[in-house]
Amino acid sequence: MSDKQVITPVILSGGSGTRLWPLSTNECPKQFLTLTGPLSLFQQTVERCNDKALFATPIIVSGASHRDLVVKQLDEIKVRSSKLILEPCARNTAPAIALAALACTDPRDIMLVMPSDHIISDVPAFQKAVKQSLSLAEERWLVTFGIAPTGPETGYGYIEQGDIVVDSENSFAARRFVEKPAEDDAEKMLSRGGFHWNAGIFLFRADAYLAALGKYAPEILQAAIKSMKNCGDEDFVIRPDAHEFGKSTSVSIDYAVMEKSEKVAVTPVNPGWSDVGSWDSLFDINATDNDPNVTFGRVHAISSKNIFVHASGIEVSTFGLENLIVVANEKQVMIIPRGQSQNVKRILQERNNIE
Numbered sequence: 001m002s003d004k005q006v007i008t009p010v011i012l013s014g015g016s017g018t019r020l021w022p023l024s025t026n027e028c029p030k031q032f033l034t035l036t037g038p039l040s041l042f043q044q045t046v047e048r049c050n051d052k053a054l055f056a057t058p059i060i061v062s063g064a065s066h067r068d069l070v071v072k073q074l075d076e077i078k079v080r081s082s083k084l085i086l087e088p089c090a091r092n093t094a095p096a097i098a099l100a101a102l103a104c105t106d107p108r109d110i111m112l113v114m115p116s117d118h119i120i121s122d123v124p125a126f127q128k129a130v131k132q133s134l135s136l137a138e139e140r141w142l143v144t145f146g147i148a149p150t151g152p153e154t155g156y157g158y159i160e161q162g163d164i165v166v167d168s169e170n171s172f173a174a175r176r177f178v179e180k181p182a183e184d185d186a187e188k189m190l191s192r193g194g195f196h197w198n199a200g201i202f203l204f205r206a207d208a209y210l211a212a213l214g215k216y217a218p219e220i221l222q223a224a225i226k227s228m229k230n231c232g233d234e235d236f237v238i239r240p241d242a243h244e245f246g247k248s249t250s251v252s253i254d255y256a257v258m259e260k261s262e263k264v265a266v267t268p269v270n271p272g273w274s275d276v277g278s279w280d281s282l283f284d285i286n287a288t289d290n291d292p293n294v295t296f297g298r299v300h301a302i303s304s305k306n307i308f309v310h311a312s313g314i315e316v317s318t319f320g321l322e323n324l325i326v327v328a329n330e331k332q333v334m335i336i337p338r339g340q341s342q343n344v345k346r347i348l349q350e351r352n353n354i355e
Contacts, residue, residue, distance in 0.1 A: 007130065007203070008109050009049040009058040010100040013042055013070060013116040014087055019278050019344050022332040023312060031117035032069055035282060035296075035310075042070070042116040043077050048123055049112070050079075054131070057082040059103055059111075061096045064088055067237065081236060088227075088242035093200070094256035095248040098213055098224035099240055100206075107207035110137045113253075114201050119285065121272030129269035132169040133203050141165070141265045142212060143203040144174065144258060146196025148270040152186035155277060155342075157198035157254070159266045160189075174264040177254055196268055199275070202253065209257070217256040223248035279325045279341040283308040306338065 017030025024030040031042040039047065049055040057080060062070050064086040074081060085099050097113055104111065112130060120126050126145075133143045146159045157179055161172035177198065181189065189195040213221045223244055230241035249256075258264055274285050286294045293301045297311030304321040313330040323338045336343065 006056045007054060007112045008056045008104060010111045010113045011045050011058050011060050011116050012093060012096055013060055013062040014090055014096060015117055017117060018348060021344050021348055022327055022329055022334050032073060036119060036286060040073055043073050045114055045116045046079050047077060048120060059083045059100045061085045061087060061100055083236055083238055085238045088240060089246050091248045091250045093253045094217060094251050095220050095224055097253055098220060101209050102224060102228045103238060104206040109206045111206055112203050117276060119274045119276055126269060126271035129267050130203060133171055133267045136165060136168055136171055136265050137203045137205055140205055140208040141263050142208060142258060142261055143265045143267055145199055145201045146266045146268045147199045147273045148268060149190055149197050152183055152190055154180055154183050154186055158189055158195045159198050161194045161266050165265050171265045171267045174266045177259045196266060199273055212257045212261045216260045220248050220256060279308060279327060280338060
C-alpha cells in the first residue's frame with residue numbers, strides 16, 4: 001500500500017430486502033432497519049470504513065426514493081458522503097458499480113464495493129484482508145472476498161480458489177464461480193476444500209473495472225457513461241439520466257464481469273459475516289436468553305422456548321410458544337415456524353394476489 005493511497009468505499013444501498021417483511025418494506029428496506037443494535041445495517045456498513053488513514057469518504061449508490069432516508073441516517077452518525085448517486089431505476093450491481101466508478105475523482109482510485117445490508121462482526125479481520133489485497137488491486141486485479149464456509153449452505157454462491165497469486169499475502173486466482181448449489185453439491189465442495197462463500201464484496205481500481213465492463217458488457221458501460229453525462233446534481237447528490245440508464249441490461253457484477261475476466265483473485269477471510277438473508281439468520285447471529293429466545297422491542301416471552309420475536313411500535317406478549325418466528329409492526333403481524341422463513345416471499349405473493 002502506497003503512503004498516499006486510500007480506498008474509496010462504495011456502498012450499494014438499492015436492495016429491497018423482501019425476505020425480512022413485514023419490517024422491510026419498499027419505503028424502508030432491510031438495510032435501513034435497526035435489526036442487531038442501535039445502528040441500521042447501512043450505518044454499520046458506513047462505520048466499517050471510518051479509518052481515515054485507510055478510507056476516503058464513501059460513495060453511496062441508492063434508489064432515488066431513499067434519498068432523504070440515506071441523508072438522515074448519515075447525519076445520525078455524523079458522516080458526509082462524498083457523492084450520493086441516486087439510481088433512477090434498479091439495474092442490479094454491474095450498472096450500479098459502473099456509476100460509482102465513473103464518479104471517482106481519479107480513474108486509478110481503488111474502490112471497496114460493499115452491500116449495505118450485511119453484518120461483519122470482526123471488522124479488524126475484514127480490514128486486514130482488505131489491506132492484504134490492496135497491492136493486487138493496484139496491479140489491476142479484480143479482487144473478491146471469500147467467506148470461510150461454516151456448512152453446506154445452499155443459499156449462497158461459491159468461489160473456488162486456484163493457485164496462489166504471486167507476491168500476494170493470502171490471495172488466490174479465482175478458478176470458477178458456482179451458483180447456489182444443491183445440498184449434496186455443497187457438501188462435496190466443502191469436503192474437497194478450497195471453496196468460499198461469495199459475499200459480493202469487491203476491491204479494484206475504477207479504471208480496471210470499467211475496462212473489464214467495456215470488454216465483457218459494453219452496453220452496460222455505454223448506458224452508464226451516457227447517463228452520467230446527462231446527470232443532474234445538487235450539492236453532493238448525482239442523479240443519472242433515467243432514459244439513458246434505463247437502457248442498461250439488469251445484471252450482477254458476477255455475471256457481467258467476474259465470471260469472465262481472466263484477472264480475478266479471491267482473498268479468503270473469516271470476519272463473522274452474515275447477509276442477514278432471513279429471520280432465521282437473525283436468530284442465529286443474535287444472543288439468546290436462557291430459554292433460548294431472541295427478542296427485540298417490547299416483548300414478554302412467557303413459558304416460551306426457541307422463539308424469535310421482533311416488535312416495532314407495538315407490544316407483543318407470548319405464552320407457551322415454541323420454535324416460532326413472530327414479527328410485528330404497527331399494522332402487520334407475521335407468524336411462521338422457525339426454519340421456514342424462506343417462505344416469506346410466498347406470503348408476499350399470496351398477499352399481492354389477494355390485494
